Amino acid sequence: MNSFDVCIIGAGPAGLTMAMELANQGLNIIIVESGDESNLSSAQRLSDAEILTPTSHEVMQDAVRRGLGGTSALWGGRCVPLDPIDFESRNGIDGSGWPIEANELDLYYKRACEILGAGEPSFTVNACTSLTSVDTLLSANFDNNDTIITNQLERWSRSPNVWKSFKKIITSHTNIKIQPKHTCVGFRHSQINTPVTDILLKRTDITNSGSITIKTKFYVIACGGIESTRLILNSINDPLGLKLSNPQLVGRYYMGHPSGKIADIELSGDPKKTLYGFEYDSSVYVRRRITFNINTLRKENLLNIAFWFDNPPIADWRHGSGMLSAAYLSLTAPLLGKFLAPTAVRKRVAGLYGKQRLHHLMNCITNPFSTIGFCVKFFWQRYIAKPRIPGFFTYSPKNRYALHYHAEQSPNWNSTITLSNELDALGMNRAKISLKWSQKDIESIIKAHRLLDANLQNNNIGRLVYRIADEKLYDSIEEQAVDGFHQIGTLRMSEDEFTGVTDSYGRLWGTSNVFVASSAIFPTSGQANPTLTMIAFVVRQAEYIANIFHNKDCHE
Ligand SMILES: Cc1cc2nc3c(=O)[nH]c(=O)nc-3n(C[C@H](O)[C@H](O)[C@H](O)COP(=O)(O)OP(=O)(O)OC[C@H]3O[C@@H](n4cnc5c(N)ncnc54)[C@H](O)[C@@H]3O)c2cc1C
Structure with a gap:
């Protein structure tokens, strides 16, 4: 056990990378x-x-x-x-600002895309040579607009499952050994600002097993x-465990992304020019998003946000579509549903306990050809073709789509992960989770919708049609915001040891040799899902650790 240079705890995307x-x-x-x-x-x-906070946080079995x-x-x-903008220190957003510049990560996105099987790191329509048409209704009108961006x-x-992708490489690599069924339960650290000497492991599947060092x-x-x-x-609670510069910050600022739908987007013009479903670029699926220009975000004091087009809520049988009802019935079928999508996704898309199966069945029966055609095509695209299609998107001849938002949550001292008094089977305190959205988080989402609507209307492109009465918007956004x-954010990076838990390479302040590879080190959440950036960051961390190991020039 002592012949290794690095011990990595956890074999998820971060650990395997x-x-x-x-x-x-x-x-x-x-x-x-x-x-x-x-x-x-x-x-x-x-x-x-x-x-x-069970209304804002998913149960851990599903998260x-x-x-x-x-x-x-x-x-x-x-x-x-x-x-x-996510890396900037912004007025009115306490705790914003990263200890690195955005362009320091740019170099690593290529490798991150390779690892995650996402093709080239091209994140604008223009950068993708294989996208057939760039002349959509929105891009044609908004291309030179200084508020709205439609080409992201x-x-x-x-290949989303990283173990399936890398099992062969990892298990055959002469420099890697995997120790499954073992859980790290602690660290041995004698003094602050010195190296951690050992870690302690226990067998996961044997109760009362002794620990290994x-x-x-x-x-x-x-x-x-x-x-x-x-x-x-x-470990901080263990007298022999970690001694950190800022233990009181560990677990503070827990963030996710408030996400949901409060409006439809209705466009004027030719519906065939509305390209906002899944498209194909260099062997992977891509989808267009609507975002705001950096100057608009700054000027309007908005938290970052992205929108994309979606199907009408499939659980509501009044959409009248056999295709959507077939999707609803499949996702809520007890056995089939589990095979089709993770529970968390099914809960969101379909609502697990819908009782309107008869109405949905009628939708399918009254639209037999489109329903059967959709089922066959989707089954093929999702389970036989490679790569699998990420989801389904139904064309609207009325040029009206549900508008999904995915927004930044601002850093909030009172949104926390602390320790519960309850112990797990290995004797460690369980996590106690309190994920709290702030008024700013919710109001910013409403403001962003108003701004998008005004721009659509001023340019005669379309409008937003709210699904919810004005006075209920706030509550509806809060109700829909469930993450986990x-x-x-809970192990945030900082420039100095007084304001964060980890340094700009994710090393714990107070140790010289323990790094955290996780989105927990992000000081802010942005509008983007975190895994790609986390992997880019891990590649950067690995380069840094290897440089220290080989005594190359870097600031140890
Ligand atoms: C339904 C769902 C959909 C998602 N969709 C997206 C998406 O589309 N885009 C996106 O960017 N992100 C998405 N995410 C988030 C994404 O899955 C995570 O960001 C990513 O998996 C985090 O990787 P990780 O390696 O940090 O942690 P994990 O993947 O959680 O892996 C951590 C590993 O560490 C092990 N471990 C934990 N504690 C110990 C210990 N003490 N000792 C030993 N081993 C330990 C665990 O067993 C686990 O295998 C989604 C998550 C869910 C649940």
Whole structure:
């Protein structure tokens, strides 16, 4: 156990990326993972948490997966980089500002896209040579607009489960050893600002097993946002454990993304020119998003936000579409549903307990040809064709679509992960989660809709049609905002040891050799889903650790 250079705790996308990058630079790696290739229930149960805000936070069984590949067994695979404004310190957004510039990460997105199977790092329509048409109704009118941007793209991983993608490489790599069914339960650290000497492991599947010690030069905590934070909080409470510069900041500023639908977008002009479904670029699916220009975000004091076009809510049978009803019936069918999508996604899209099956059945029966055609085509695209299509999108001849938003949450001291008094099977305190949206988070989403609507109307392109009465908008946004999938902010990076938990390379302030590889180190959340940026960051971290190891010039 002591012949390794780096011990990585956790074999999700972050841990596996770190292992491959470091092993390729000649370092000897051991990866410790609680779970294994099966769904080891003793591992999964370790993540159960006390959730104080159940209306805003998903249960842990649906928010994380413990096993080789981590939560990539559940994730959707949507890859989006952060925007330059996300790195800025912004007026009116306390706690904003990263200790690195946006362009420091640019170099690493290419490798991150490669690792996640997202093709080239091209995130605008113009950068993709294979996109057939760029002349959509929106782009034609907004191309030179200084408020709205309509040419940004999200890319979708063609191989979302990272364990399936990298199992062969990792298990055959001479520099990597994997230790599944072992859980890290603590650290040995004698004094602040010195190296951590050892970590302690226990067998996940054997109760009351003794602990094993591992001693390496570097340690990387890659347990996911919540579990990395919980592990550190537990260790801070242990007199022999971690001694950090800023223990009181660990677990503060817990962020995700408020997301949902409050309006439809209705466009004038030729509906065939509305290209906002899934398109194909260099062997991966992409989709267009609507965002705001950086100057508008600054001027309007808006939190970042992205919009995309979506189907009408499929659970509402009044849409009258056989295709959407077929999707609803499949997703809510007890056995079939589980096979089609993770529980969290099904809950969001369909609502698990809908009781309107008869109406949906009638929709299918009255539209037999389109329903059967849709089912056959979707089955083919999703389960036989490669890459699989990420979801379905139905064309609207009326040129009206549901408008989905995905917004930034501002850093909030009172949104926290702390420790519960309840212990897990290995004797560690469970996480106590309180994810809180602020008034600013919600008001900013309303303001962004108003701004988009005004721009659509002023340019005679279309309008937003609100689904909810004005006075109920605030409550509806709050009700729809449920996260726990994107675990951001609780081990925030900072320029100095007084204002954050980790330095600009994700190293814990107070240690010289423990790094955190997780979106928990992001100081702000942006509008983007976090995994792509996290992987770009891990590649940068790995380069840094390898440079220290090989004594190359870097600021140790
Ligand atoms: C339904 C769903 C959809 C999502 N969709 C998207 C999306 O479209 N785009 C996007 O960017 N993100 C998405 N996410 C988030 C994405 O899955 C996570 O950002 C990503 O998996 C985080 O990777 P990670 O390696 O940091 O952590 P994880 O994937 O959670 O892996 C952590 C690993 O560490 C192990 N571990 C934990 N504690 C210990 C310990 N003490 N000792 C040993 N091992 C330990 C765990 O068993 C686990 O295997 C989604 C998440 C969910 C649930």
